[in-house]
Amino acid sequence: MNSFTLSMVLICCGGLAALFLWRQFLLMKAVAVGFIGIGCAVGLTDALTKLLHPGSYAVSLKYLNLFYLSFQIDGLSAFFLVSIFLVSLLAAVYSFHYLNDSQKALRTAVSYLFFALLIASMALVVTAANLITFMLAWEIMSLSSFFLVIYDYESADNRKAGYLYFVFSHVGAMFILAAFGIFYGNTGSFMFADGNTMPDSAKLTILILTFIGFGSKAGVFPFHVWLPHAHPAAPSHISAVMSGVMIKTGIYGIVRLYASLGLHTPLFGEIVLVAGMISGILGVVYALGQHDIKRLLAYHSVENIGIILIGIGIGMLGVSFGNPIMAVLGFAGGLLHVLNHSIFKSLLFMGAGVVIQKTGTRTIDMLGGLLKNMKITGITFLVGSLAISGLPPFNGFVSEFFIYLGGFRGAALDRTAFVLSIMAIVSLAIIGGLALACFTKVVGVVFQGEPRRPDVTAGDEKGPAMLLPMLVLAGLCFIIGVFPRMFIYLALNAIPVSGLGYGRIPMEPFMQITANITLAATVFFVILAGVVALRLVFYKDKTIGSAGTWGCGFTQPTPKMQYTGTSYAASILEFFRPAAPLEEDHPAISGRFPIKTHYHSHVHDIAERHMVHVVVNPVLWLFDRLRWIQHGDIHLYIGYILLAIVVLLFFI
């Protein structure tokens, strides 16, 4: 526990030091990034050591003589700690050159404080061993990230996004709190470890309530509404941390509660699986319809949370139906996807951050041809896109491969498991295809072709602190994709504590799978090398010409004629129209010489649309009726408090 505490202290010191040093902008950044970075590095090594030598490391301290703050690091915690510290470390380094506006020095300092608090609270969330500790850390996490979201608070949109996030995270927290109340009421204990003593019906209620609560943090459809608003509002390194790891604490909560309650009814696995499929498909469909690159990436988080839930759901079904191999494959795939997604999603957000900083716009259709000037950003973004599309030889493929294998195991089972498994497999296939379409759109429109607007061009990329983290992340995408052995080993070490009761999982069959992936990737590279050599031979001493793109006979092409992201996605969106209603706004073209025209399109998120009718309006109506309670007279408020205490006395 010592080095873990040390890392927490270092990270918080970094945040506090920034406040005192804000007048020296560069020094403040260097100190903050240095402390946070070293703290994360210490935490990362510690988590890796604990993951490689599984066991339970616990500490408990008494707080205010009321209750204990208990912490425990087991395999599952250590696995999440690895991705938290890894991404936070790189995001901290990235922020050094990203937050470069010395006019906003104080604000930057405050943002470092909240950034440090966010990292520390995420680490505490996944190490909390009792309900109170968990809830405290959870609240610090929600609040610190709320302040990070409204970093650019001058813009009304950002304030609105922050407010939405605030409401969602607290309504979600209320669900979790309610579930924890039932937990305590049935067991009389705050410890997660005592969860399996209560009756099954209470367990199921707790699981479902926490699923809603954690789902609203993780961005599970239909509780994802805050995500596409909050991620674009936050600075890019914060989006990377929030999307890469913070929303995963929701996944952690689901798995932790599942493990601690030990309720293996198929129903919960089915709920998780179905929620995963819906989030996965709709997330990527909405992503396709976005014009804002960060909103698009935010919707991809919804999609990837869906994939993770599909993996975990398959794992849960495997447990319920007594199929250990399916269970381990599902959980291992789901957990590895947690790590993988944190890697490629933070890479993509960082890439988007560089693009936004250098061009000043987030609108995909205004960009183009950035690859020529921004080689490193472009190439790492391309790697991230390949990885998120689940293509070999990158890391997204490995985790999806495991989930597929688990799903196929399920397809050989009986009715419900069979039906759900084939749905899961087909959904994964569709998600993969749609993600490919979406990322060829982003790469093709933003980085390739010609600049669409003469005024929106990128200068050369500067800021090694921004480029280095992206290179590291792209390297990791590749290493996990080709040599997944070590990483699957880590994921397998995280599973046994999930209380599946299998004891030690045999490693050999799973290591064989990773060996196959390595073999296949190697074969592909050998052949690719052969083709490259062949190309060199064919092009030896040849004349290589250079000319404009063939315009099919048209001789006056302009960059404005290029296919836009909107038109690229149009036909696919048409297919999904019932789930993703498209609103278009353009005047009819009339006359021989049509005057200046415009086109605007917006894909509606059905969850957001219906939330207004189903939730917001009734709630507003109800509180409108209750307005008389709020009269502004302080005596009566004191009376309320007294009354509440008197009433509560009856219950104690």
Place this chain on the structure above:
Amino acid sequence: MIKSLMFWVLAIFLAPFFSALILKVKAFFGGKKGPPLLINYYTLVKLFKKGSVYSTSTTFVFKLGPMVSLSSAVTVLLFLPLAGQAPVFSFNGDLLFILYLLGLGRFFTIAAAMDTASPFEGMGAAREAYFPIICEATLFMILILFYVLTGELRLAAYFTGSQPFGLWQMAGSPMLFVVIALFIILLAENSRVPVDDPATHLELTMIHEVMVLDHSGPDFGFIELGSFCKLFFYASIIAQLIMPFESGYLALNLCLFTAGLVVVYLAVGIMESVMARYRMDRVPKFLLTSFALAFFATVITLEFIK
């Protein structure tokens, strides 16, 4: 292993020949003599001898596109059993790798097309990104059927030894649905009529051909060779399904396999001669038919016959 490697090399070298069969059939229906059967080899040699002209809009991705798409098509053939012969490589789940590797090839073909800044190529790319989504869903549906019947997730497990015949024995007539579904996938994935017309003259209506407009010389040769290999891959899967017999003699197996291949390529040629290309917005419906067929085949087999 050596024998399998020889088969693999042979497959790459014969793939252009079979594609010429389609041209012959089309010429026959058109009342023409048609190009010689070795036309594709002549084209490839001609392309490999040339130099290239690159658009000033392009980057390295444009050059990477043909190489990756050829490599993926050729790698996929390594996992394909031919004429009952074991493939070079085979492992549990290799089919997932194959499908996703073809996806990688597609990603780079699309990326290379988007690299040219040409609106026509963007149009083709958007279609290339759209239609295969449905094809993949169908393929996974068929994969589920095969997996539940055989308990294996290897391509080799379905097409070597007693297996293709065993599949027919276990599933019976629903296998016909599978064959038709696979044939539709073949047409769509390899840009044949009625999904795409490789011989059309209007860039607006193309899918695959328009995406490679700007490639020239050896790069274009790689793309051509890659698409021959890809067509060969799908065609030999169908060929082994419609000729599911295992004679025990390699020579006889080879004859049966070749016969199956010829049937598939002729069928593609006949389709192209007697049908017009669908309007673009009807292609998804055509492809969904294949999904429905695969779905019914799976459900019927697993619920009623098994």
